[in-house]
Amino acid sequence: MLIDSTYPKSFASDNHAGVHPTILEAMTAANHGDAPAYGGDRWTSTFEHHIKETFGPEAEGFAVLNGAGANMVGLAPMLGRYDAIVCADTAHIATHETGAAERLLGTKLLTTPTADGKLRPQDVTARLSTLGSHHEPQPRVVSISQVTELGTCYSPEEIAALADTAHAAGLLLHMDGARLANAAAHLNTSLGAITTEVGVDIFSFGGTKNGALAAEAVIVLSPSLAHAIPFLRRQSLQLASKMRFISAQLSALLTHDLWRHNASHANQMATRLANGVADLPGITIAYPVQSNAVFATLPKAATAALLNRYLFHYWDEAAGTVRWMTAFDTTPDHVDDFLDVIRKSLVIP
Amino acid sequence: MLIDSTYPKSFASDNHAGVHPTILEAMTAANHGDAPAYGGDRWTSTFEHHIKETFGPEAEGFAVLNGAGANMVGLAPMLGRYDAIVCADTAHIATHETGAAERLLGTKLLTTPTADGKLRPQDVTARLSTLGSHHEPQPRVVSISQVTELGTCYSPEEIAALADTAHAAGLLLHMDGARLANAAAHLNTSLGAITTEVGVDIFSFGGTKNGALAAEAVIVLSPSLAHAIPFLRRQSLQLASKMRFISAQLSALLTHDLWRHNASHANQMATRLANGVADLPGITIAYPVQSNAVFATLPKAATAALLNRYLFHYWDEAAGTVRWMTAFDTTPDHVDDFLDVIRKSLVIP
Amino acid sequence: MLIDSTYPKSFASDNHAGVHPTILEAMTAANHGDAPAYGGDRWTSTFEHHIKETFGPEAEGFAVLNGAGANMVGLAPMLGRYDAIVCADTAHIATHETGAAERLLGTKLLTTPTADGKLRPQDVTARLSTLGSHHEPQPRVVSISQVTELGTCYSPEEIAALADTAHAAGLLLHMDGARLANAAAHLNTSLGAITTEVGVDIFSFGGTKNGALAAEAVIVLSPSLAHAIPFLRRQSLQLASKMRFISAQLSALLTHDLWRHNASHANQMATRLANGVADLPGITIAYPVQSNAVFATLPKAATAALLNRYLFHYWDEAAGTVRWMTAFDTTPDHVDDFLDVIRKSLVIP
Amino acid sequence: MLIDSTYPKSFASDNHAGVHPTILEAMTAANHGDAPAYGGDRWTSTFEHHIKETFGPEAEGFAVLNGAGANMVGLAPMLGRYDAIVCADTAHIATHETGAAERLLGTKLLTTPTADGKLRPQDVTARLSTLGSHHEPQPRVVSISQVTELGTCYSPEEIAALADTAHAAGLLLHMDGARLANAAAHLNTSLGAITTEVGVDIFSFGGTKNGALAAEAVIVLSPSLAHAIPFLRRQSLQLASKMRFISAQLSALLTHDLWRHNASHANQMATRLANGVADLPGITIAYPVQSNAVFATLPKAATAALLNRYLFHYWDEAAGTVRWMTAFDTTPDHVDDFLDVIRKSLVIP
Missing domain, CATH: 3.40.640.10 (Type I PLP-dependent aspartate aminotransferase-like (Major domain))
Structure with a gap:
């Protein structure tokens, strides 16, 4: 479970981030x-x-x-x-x-x-x-x-x-x-x-x-x-x-x-992430993205592949829905790297 | 109640101290x-x-x-x-x-x-x-x-x-x-x-x-x-x-x-304080001093005078017993200054 | 609310009955x-x-x-x-x-x-x-x-x-x-x-x-x-x-x-009641009758008329479903009288 | 523990009595x-x-x-x-x-x-x-x-x-x-x-x-x-x-x-009991008798003998104090019989 050092940036929770x-x-x-x-x-x-x-x-x-x-x-x-x-x-x-x-x-x-x-x-x-x-x-x-x-x-x-x-x-x-x-x-x-x-x-x-x-x-x-x-x-x-x-x-x-600086930034990173997957085949955004969370439904094989590289949680495993959270310290590069791995995960099967 | 800056060193509690x-x-x-x-x-x-x-x-x-x-x-x-x-x-x-x-x-x-x-x-x-x-x-x-x-x-x-x-x-x-x-x-x-x-x-x-x-x-x-x-x-x-x-x-x-360094030091400061009042007329140590606390009974007028200068609490007001706590950052000078004021408080009435 | 004496027999609950x-x-x-x-x-x-x-x-x-x-x-x-x-x-x-x-x-x-x-x-x-x-x-x-x-x-x-x-x-x-x-x-x-x-x-x-x-x-x-x-x-x-x-x-x-004597009797009275309404137009039995309760759905006007004469409760008012309970002391005559009033209530509107 | 039939009248509690x-x-x-x-x-x-x-x-x-x-x-x-x-x-x-x-x-x-x-x-x-x-x-x-x-x-x-x-x-x-x-x-x-x-x-x-x-x-x-x-x-x-x-x-x-009839009677029986033991050597009434309870202190050997014949409880075993309760149905004969056994118990040792 000591996964912190092996992952590039967590999208599992905004409390995986440190302190501003x-x-x-x-x-x-x-x-x-x-x-x-x-x-x-x-x-x-x-x-x-x-x-x-x-x-x-x-x-x-x-x-x-x-x-x-x-x-x-x-x-x-x-x-x-x-x-x-x-x-x-x-x-x-x-x-x-x-x-x-x-x-x-x-x-x-x-x-x-x-x-x-x-x-x-x-x-x-x-x-x-x-x-x-x-x-x-x-x-x-x-x-x-x-x-x-x-x-x-x-x-x-x-x-x-x-x-x-x-x-x-x-x-x-x-x-x-x-x-x-x-x-x-x-x-x-x-x-x-x-x-x-x-x-x-x-x-x-x-x-x-x-x-x-x-x-x-x-x-x-x-x-x-x-x-x-x-x-x-x-x-x-x-x-x-x-x-x-x-x-x-x-x-x-x-x-x-x-408070607004941190929250706005986190929200923007979630929007960037949502926009990045919007047109990907096989991914659906489950709820309107109105904060620092993106709920997405994607094929389970893709999720499995993605979980090998990035830390995040299933929200509803039966439905194939996952939750991706951004934080005050998530960077555009973090998001873009994540998007890159998402794209690759989707084509694996 | 914003008493922190007006007192030289608190003897009220070991959680009045900051962080090591x-x-x-x-x-x-x-x-x-x-x-x-x-x-x-x-x-x-x-x-x-x-x-x-x-x-x-x-x-x-x-x-x-x-x-x-x-x-x-x-x-x-x-x-x-x-x-x-x-x-x-x-x-x-x-x-x-x-x-x-x-x-x-x-x-x-x-x-x-x-x-x-x-x-x-x-x-x-x-x-x-x-x-x-x-x-x-x-x-x-x-x-x-x-x-x-x-x-x-x-x-x-x-x-x-x-x-x-x-x-x-x-x-x-x-x-x-x-x-x-x-x-x-x-x-x-x-x-x-x-x-x-x-x-x-x-x-x-x-x-x-x-x-x-x-x-x-x-x-x-x-x-x-x-x-x-x-x-x-x-x-x-x-x-x-x-x-x-x-x-x-x-x-x-x-x-x-x-843990031992901090605790030993605090204990020693309590002992220094207890020793310093041991021979003062009108003060009795209420319980054996075996840690960083000194319980002392003294005249209420003396306590009142002392409370004007130092922060600490009554333990049993009816009995005239007070509790003095030391902490990891209490210094010998803190104790000695406190002892000085205690001595003066005792002679006031 | 002192309704006991004005109703012929309660079908509201088996605890409206007295003691055997x-x-x-x-x-x-x-x-x-x-x-x-x-x-x-x-x-x-x-x-x-x-x-x-x-x-x-x-x-x-x-x-x-x-x-x-x-x-x-x-x-x-x-x-x-x-x-x-x-x-x-x-x-x-x-x-x-x-x-x-x-x-x-x-x-x-x-x-x-x-x-x-x-x-x-x-x-x-x-x-x-x-x-x-x-x-x-x-x-x-x-x-x-x-x-x-x-x-x-x-x-x-x-x-x-x-x-x-x-x-x-x-x-x-x-x-x-x-x-x-x-x-x-x-x-x-x-x-x-x-x-x-x-x-x-x-x-x-x-x-x-x-x-x-x-x-x-x-x-x-x-x-x-x-x-x-x-x-x-x-x-x-x-x-x-x-x-x-x-x-x-x-x-x-x-x-x-x-225990069996009392319960069997109450169950039989519920069955008698359910059978009595089975063919009435406008009434549906909501759940299988397997004890001393009959859940029935009927027109609200009929229920309202019936409630003027008999004591019982809505189970789901929105759905028009009522609950009729029998007890150890419910008699065939009680049921038959109730059925008679039910029939009359159904034709009122 | 099925002691009810073997005792003449319980002095253990007013809820050992039946219903009026x-x-x-x-x-x-x-x-x-x-x-x-x-x-x-x-x-x-x-x-x-x-x-x-x-x-x-x-x-x-x-x-x-x-x-x-x-x-x-x-x-x-x-x-x-x-x-x-x-x-x-x-x-x-x-x-x-x-x-x-x-x-x-x-x-x-x-x-x-x-x-x-x-x-x-x-x-x-x-x-x-x-x-x-x-x-x-x-x-x-x-x-x-x-x-x-x-x-x-x-x-x-x-x-x-x-x-x-x-x-x-x-x-x-x-x-x-x-x-x-x-x-x-x-x-x-x-x-x-x-x-x-x-x-x-x-x-x-x-x-x-x-x-x-x-x-x-x-x-x-x-x-x-x-x-x-x-x-x-x-x-x-x-x-x-x-x-x-x-x-x-x-x-x-x-x-x-x-309520008053029953309570007065029970109180009177307690008073009769207390009066009956007042002059007995070795018995002390522990608290003023102001209701249907008598608290008495007596030698433990006497209590032990008494407990063979009558049902009641120790209140404070270390002090040798027992509690005797009367009830609405305690009769003068019950009390007098109990007093008789108390007197005999006291002389046993």
């Missing part, structure tokens, strides 16, 4: 003297300031350690003992967090099939018929991913419509923003335009997949829900003692729009 | 090219090798993100649905983890008062009378802290006696080793001599309080319990995607005995 | 002098003896208070902290127990659509691809309902095939037997022929829907799993202090095959 | 025709009416199946994810419910030693120092038992003082009223005088230990907390499908003050 130099420099600069633990330091104060600048004066940001942690800490204050979450059946919380939602939150996920990873208002409405029945968990949160797990993006209008539907029924809107930066870059909007301005109640803002070492944030836009987060973060094992080093990473991303 | 330069260099060196996520990288392979070298060929190490996380991930595979933990009433899992043991593990803590933070075999035996009664949780794990929360250390013989008592009754022995390095340094033993060689089943090995940025390890010595850890680590939100940067920290600590 | 006289007499007879609490009484001893007679010498029976309780207590000893249950998406544990499986057990339900409420071996096999991946809950239990929530029954061979598939993959087979008696009556088998003899590991045996006041049993056929049940029953709030009155109900059902 | 004839008659009378399940029946309506008559127009009553169930369902709506309960270390929820509070509620019990099983306002105040610290669970509920586990009673004034202390600090007051009837009988007050009128927020009202078969109630006096109970009751496995038979028991107890 600016972020590592910010961490190194924070290693200066003593600082109070658990957040009472000036780097964390700066981070909190960045959050209010970016997401509005009512936004409160809480740094955490990883994406699943950001989801669990963000969802916890929204959910009572018999509440359920409406989400897409591809949602990360439903598929790749080892049942943390069920075990740590004790909640039920009411999952819905979607064509493109995106929930629609009618998917929410269809789940509301059980409201009031004490035999069934009560839908309380709608959780969406921006970017979705299929690499697609909700438009601001689509998010607003979901928020309206949720709020009208007394539900809250949560967003898994592990790749929020990629969405804002793709949509060419501010980060606030797809969160604060469209009715999201709590969301996560991911740093790790966008060049950080290990840093995510839970952002609370509904002030009444913020009070609980410090307790929930501590109890959920998501509080760093040397917090300044987490805060410094997030502040670096939020300074001079480094 | 060697560890930060190791992290920087790991930022080279791509690496598989979640642990399939060569830095993690090296870490796993270090663990076997240090703790024996059956030891399996799993890197996690913080101390509470290490405790929860380590305890989880030992506990069934109606099992309880016997521990000191000062145990960190009982007092400072926001009820994570109860909520995340669903377990009951059978806490016992102690004179010095150390559990004795008879404390365990006294809890066994409920075994077999289906109205009561079943004692299943004995959990001790090495160093204890009162700064004291168990001798290898004391640990072995607890392991024997636990095992004879069908219980397992867990050790919270957030400051295990300080214990081995104080006892002048290897790390294995107070874990592998004396019957511990699962323990944590702390890095963060000993110069790391954020890195702890769960070490499993009972092979049958290791299989569950990767699932529990992921579900408990303790899995880093860019794992190489956590593994690199732990490997740096385990290379050339950096 | 023989069972109430057994409870009254048990009200004689003192008895140890929590199960150490002679009525419970008799019940345990009946269980071994009925399900074999290795079977251990534990009386509990309701059906959801029987499911949770029975599933708990099979599931570790990151284990999941494969079940039909109509399973009672998935739809009508207010998320108890997720909250009390902390488990994830891997639900599968079915044509008739019955899981097939390939449905299990399709869920096994995640075994070994620490990002996903691990399938550990296959849970089926006999009778299913759609009124259908598994043949002994079908259960055996599921048990083989589960066991071959290291999974266990659980059966929700809230209406196990109805299944054995329909299949004309013994109770053991659809449990002990076909590889079920733990199942529930329902009394309440078959004439008891409130009595279910958890039956463990895999001896190593039985030890935990008394602790889990107590912790899960399913232990009766005056246990003799629960045990007496179950013993009454198991004496002189009262 | 009036209650069994009420259950039999409820076995008439069909009734909606889960509570929509006229017996439940009557029960709810009794609750309002007894505890005031804002009181809402919910019938459940056993005492631990009543505690868990009653505590659940009061507790968030990081909240703790302040209680006596003898509290039933802390000692005899197999860790249900920790596992089902995920809460931490902040237990306090007491002289007589009764919590004082200063015990509550002493626990409030952690309020606001995100490293520690937050005290949110004060839970007391009336009658306590040591057989003592809180006066109305004592309860009011605890309620004031709790409410002033933002906490809620819960009461485990498994023997509430015995307390009201001892204090010669109404049931409302020790609940509604003195600031209790949620409490349980026990029936089973006072002559019912299996029936307890959760009573909510703070209207905003009532909405959640039906969902929590269902999820916590405490909802009876044939609810009418539970409701009928509780209504029977609340009709013509049967």
Whole structure:
């Protein structure tokens, strides 16, 4: 499994990349003297300031350690003992967090099939018929991913419509923003335009997949829900003692729009890759390329040949669909070399 | 609360210190090219090798993100649905983890008062009378802290006696080793001599309080319990995607005995501090100084004066007892300056 | 909502019926002098003896208070902290127990659509691809309902095939037997022929829907799993202090095959009802009638008219499907009167 | 263990007694025709009416199946994810419910030693120092038992003082009223005088230990907390499908003050027993006799001899303290016979 040195550039995940130099420099600069633990330091104060600048004066940001942690800490204050979450059946919380939602939150996920990873208002409405029945968990949160797990993006209008539907029924809107930066870059909007301005109640803002070492944030836009987060973060094992080093990473991303720089670049590399395979016979792009992911369906023999040379994962092995991810440090040459091997793999059989 | 710059050196906690330069260099060196996520990288392979070298060929190490996380991930595979933990009433899992043991593990803590933070075999035996009664949780794990929360250390013989008592009754022995390095340094033993060689089943090995940025390890010595850890680590939100940067920290600590160098130094600074106050009128050392902590009882007016100049915490405000911690980067000058201010504080009233 | 006196006979649920006289007499007879609490009484001893007679010498029976309780207590000893249950998406544990499986057990339900409420071996096999991946809950239990929530029954061979598939993959087979008696009556088998003899590991045996006041049993056929049940029953709030009155109900059902008498009768009444509507224009029977339930699809105007006169529930309002249940005390006259009103309702529009 | 027939009358527990004839008659009378399940029946309506008559127009009553169930369902709506309960270390929820509070509620019990099983306002105040610290669970509920586990009673004034202390600090007051009837009988007050009128927020009202078969109630006096109970009751496995038979028991107890008749009688029998041993050499009454329990300390040889003839339990074997319980059906002859054997046991050694 020690495959790192034998592959030219990984297209398996944006967390196969390392740390952006600016972020590592910010961490190194924070290693200066003593600082109070658990957040009472000036780097964390700066981070909190960045959050209010970016997401509005009512936004409160809480740094955490990883994406699943950001989801669990963000969802916890929204959910009572018999509440359920409406989400897409591809949602990360439903598929790749080892049942943390069920075990740590004790909640039920009411999952819905979607064509493109995106929930629609009618998917929410269809789940509301059980409201009031004490035999069934009560839908309380709608959780969406921006970017979705299929690499697609909700438009601001689509998010607003979901928020309206949720709020009208007394539900809250949560967003898994592990790749929020990629969405804002793709949509060419501010980060606030797809969160604060469209009715999201709590969301996560991911740093790790966008060049950080290990840093995510839970952002609370509904002030009444913020009070609980410090307790929930501590109890959920998501509080760093040397917090300044987490805060410094997030502040670096939020300074001079480094987040957008990194995400735009990764998105462009995905587009370059998608364009490069668009006309190849035998390859189909499975979902619209709206971020740093390309989902492609190709012959299994070609995939097998390609996997000998490049690291990436099947998304749906039965369907022959693979996922290729780009990162902040993917170069045009990386993509072009990969395209070259793809072309060769396709002709092997 | 932005007190960092206004204080000369914190004696409040060993996690007020920054990162040891060697560890930060190791992290920087790991930022080279791509690496598989979640642990399939060569830095993690090296870490796993270090663990076997240090703790024996059956030891399996799993890197996690913080101390509470290490405790929860380590305890989880030992506990069934109606099992309880016997521990000191000062145990960190009982007092400072926001009820994570109860909520995340669903377990009951059978806490016992102690004179010095150390559990004795008879404390365990006294809890066994409920075994077999289906109205009561079943004692299943004995959990001790090495160093204890009162700064004291168990001798290898004391640990072995607890392991024997636990095992004879069908219980397992867990050790919270957030400051295990300080214990081995104080006892002048290897790390294995107070874990592998004396019957511990699962323990944590702390890095963060000993110069790391954020890195702890769960070490499993009972092979049958290791299989569950990767699932529990992921579900408990303790899995880093860019794992190489956590593994690199732990490997740096385990290379050339950096762990012992840092811990010994911190311990020596605590001893220097304790010696410096030993003869001062009005100050009493509350517990034997066997690590990097000094617990002292002094007049409240003196404490108040001292808190104006130095950062530290009350341990027991009613009793007038404070806790002073030293770290890998505390210097003799830091201690001497602190002693100077302590002396002046004592004469103020 | 105080509808009981205004309706001639409920077809809404088999638990709208009262208690069979023989069972109430057994409870009254048990009200004689003192008895140890929590199960150490002679009525419970008799019940345990009946269980071994009925399900074999290795079977251990534990009386509990309701059906959801029987499911949770029975599933708990099979599931570790990151284990999941494969079940039909109509399973009672998935739809009508207010998320108890997720909250009390902390488990994830891997639900599968079915044509008739019955899981097939390939449905299990399709869920096994995640075994070994620490990002996903691990399938550990296959849970089926006999009778299913759609009124259908598994043949002994079908259960055996599921048990083989589960066991071959290291999974266990659980059966929700809230209406196990109805299944054995329909299949004309013994109770053991659809449990002990076909590889079920733990199942529930329902009394309440078959004439008891409130009595279910958890039956463990895999001896190593039985030890935990008394602790889990107590912790899960399913232990009766005056246990003799629960045990007496179950013993009454198991004496002189009262369970079969009651269940056969209820099944026959459902068949009479189904036969009565078979030729009516506008009504379709939705699922094979293999127990005491009839699922029928009819025009909504007819349903509305019928609901003015009789108590029953929509199963799928969008599809126009209703569920009619019969009970041990439903008489041919009840059915015939109901049929008469059904016929009249159909012609109203 | 089938000891029932070999002992003349159990003094081990009030749930060794059977069912009061009036209650069994009420259950039999409820076995008439069909009734909606889960509570929509006229017996439940009557029960709810009794609750309002007894505890005031804002009181809402919910019938459940056993005492631990009543505690868990009653505590659940009061507790968030990081909240703790302040209680006596003898509290039933802390000692005899197999860790249900920790596992089902995920809460931490902040237990306090007491002289007589009764919590004082200063015990509550002493626990409030952690309020606001995100490293520690937050005290949110004060839970007391009336009658306590040591057989003592809180006066109305004592309860009011605890309620004031709790409410002033933002906490809620819960009461485990498994023997509430015995307390009201001892204090010669109404049931409302020790609940509604003195600031209790949620409490349980026990029936089973006072002559019912299996029936307890959760009573909510703070209207905003009532909405959640039906969902929590269902999820916590405490909802009876044939609810009418539970409701009928509780209504029977609340009709013509049967609850007081039964409890007064049991209390008087305990007083008769206590008076009978008061002057015996070698026996000490351990706690004030204020209900249907007598705690006595006597020589172990005498206890051993007595246990050959009568069924009861050690409370504290090391101290030689036993617990003798009386019930609604204990007669003066039962007590006098028991006293006779006690006297003989004392002279044996």
